[in-house]
Amino acid sequence: MLMDDDSSSDEDHMLEDTQVLHVGTPLIHSTHLSLRLNSNIFLKMESIQPSGSVKIRGIGNFCYRKIQTRGNDVRFVSGSGINTALAVAYCARQLRAEATIVVPTKTSQRICEAIQLDGAQLIKYGSNWIEAETHARKLVKRNGVYVPSADHEHVWQGHSSIVHELKTQLMDNPPAAIICPVGGGGLLNGVILGLQQVGWKQVPVIAVETHGSNAFQAAVVTGCLVHLPKTSTLASSLEAKSVCAKTLELSLIHPVVPFAVSDAMSANAVRLFADDNKMLVEASSGAALSLCYTEIIRDILPSLSPSSDIVVLVTGGSDISLDHLDEYRKLYDSPPVVVKSGSDVFLRLDDTLISLDDVDIDEPMGISPALLQELRAKRAAELSSQDQFDNNLIDSLSIVGSGDDDARTQDFMDDAIMARLDGNEEDDNVHGVGDVDDDDEEDDEDYYDRSETFDVGRGEEDDDDEDQHDELENDSDNDNSRSTPYAIDSDKDNTDKVYGDKSSGIDDMNSTNGHEDQTDLETGNKTAVSDDPVSSSQDSSSRIDSQHSVNNKSTHSPGET
Missing domain, CATH: 3.40.50.1100 (Rossmann fold)
Incomplete structure (x- = not known):
């Protein structure tokens, strides 16, 4: 039969119907952002x-289907936002139907003229879109159809x-x-x-x-x-x-x-x-x-x-x-970069996430200028202190060994810096191949003597030091593999997900047990900060519960978050 030769699917017919009023849009590769x-x-x-906006896809399909079922003798009514209003006015003209659009009195003349250009009746009412929409719904009569902005x-x-x-x-x-x-x-x-x-x-x-x-x-x-x-x-x-x-x-x-x-x-x-x-x-x-x-x-x-x-x-x-x-x-x-994931707010300073108590919605930046300045000053002081520590460490180590000692000295420096980055220092000690206590006031001769202890005839002590070096490297690798807050892994099966604790949104931010630190966005490493709850950051590895990943296979009911 001829009908059997029609290979088009129901989905194809649906797509044809929804494409009556909108146009297919290009997908452009952004060179700037891709390189960045x-x-x-x-x-x-x-x-x-x-x-002028994506609204025409949804509004267009809604209006087209109403015309299919009720004919052209309808009046579309809208009062739900600028882009919805423009989409309704355009659809009404294309479908040869009438339209009444209600906008707040403060709407710009440019938008009002665009609505009227499509032949729609324009009514200015109220000081905001909530009042405009309430009034618009009252105007729906026998042949009227109110066009929802989203919920249909x-x-x-x-x-x-x-x-x-x-x-x-x-x-x-x-x-x-x-x-x-x-x-x-x-x-x-x-x-x-x-x-x-x-x-x-x-x-x-x-x-x-x-x-x-x-x-x-x-x-x-x-x-x-x-x-x-x-x-x-x-x-x-x-x-x-x-x-x-x-x-x-x-x-x-x-x-x-x-x-x-x-x-x-x-x-x-x-x-x-x-x-x-x-x-x-x-x-x-x-x-x-x-x-x-x-x-x-x-x-x-x-x-x-x-x-x-x-x-x-x-x-x-x-x-x-x-x-x-x-x-x-x-x-x-x-x-400043101020973002909110779940119920938790972060400020990014120098590629480090700082946890904030909340967003200041009255400020376009999400944070008051005074607080921002305070946090930047604290961060600058922390970086200065860290730089001073590293400089002192390098100065101290610069006199250790020479010639054949250089390789072993470099190992010592690597171990010490790894310990610094991994947060393994205790009481200002840096645990390297030879333990150097910054609190001890030692002269240059002491450092020479100390270098000799790991420079010659190590024996079993050398094996212990190498084991410690490997352990530090493993710790560093583990830290670098940590996820950052609100992270998801796109390489894994992301079919289902859960949101976690209601107080934390996606991320389990309560798992830190009061421990406050800063998580570096590039490396995942931590550095200690002050006890100020506003400026403190939190360890990303402890804040991401495995259940909050999109990779999780469970699905919660609406009552669960």
């Missing part, structure tokens, strides 16, 4: 969509098309991770569903929010939906007091890493992206891009290699202008 991170960074350029299965289905495109563009090779901005959860839902549909169930999604609007992260930490009492963020497209219930549900069956960055980091990434690509994107895209520009992605995915592929969803957005870019350049040039 020594991995392949790909940018999914949703900023070129007809409505047709919206999620439309967003899932982005993963089907990625599968083709990456030639069926799954990426190491997908970085996805999160607001209400509609895009994240679509990405997870798409990954499940194409068989990429092991690909982790790094869900990025800003500190002032981290409803998803809060939901993951508590194990239930959270309604934020207040939101404050430059990334207006990510501003949401809560996420969809479906978002939390899907995060329990797929590897997802909730992560929050500062407004300043987002804004700085926007200007860096503009410099690199000669394109403007809004701060919501900047939030995702900031993980690459600050190189924090290396700490989330420590197993990244030159063959690893990372996809960043550049969601676009219309809430950006040259004026914004100029402002970002003046206010947020090279801001």
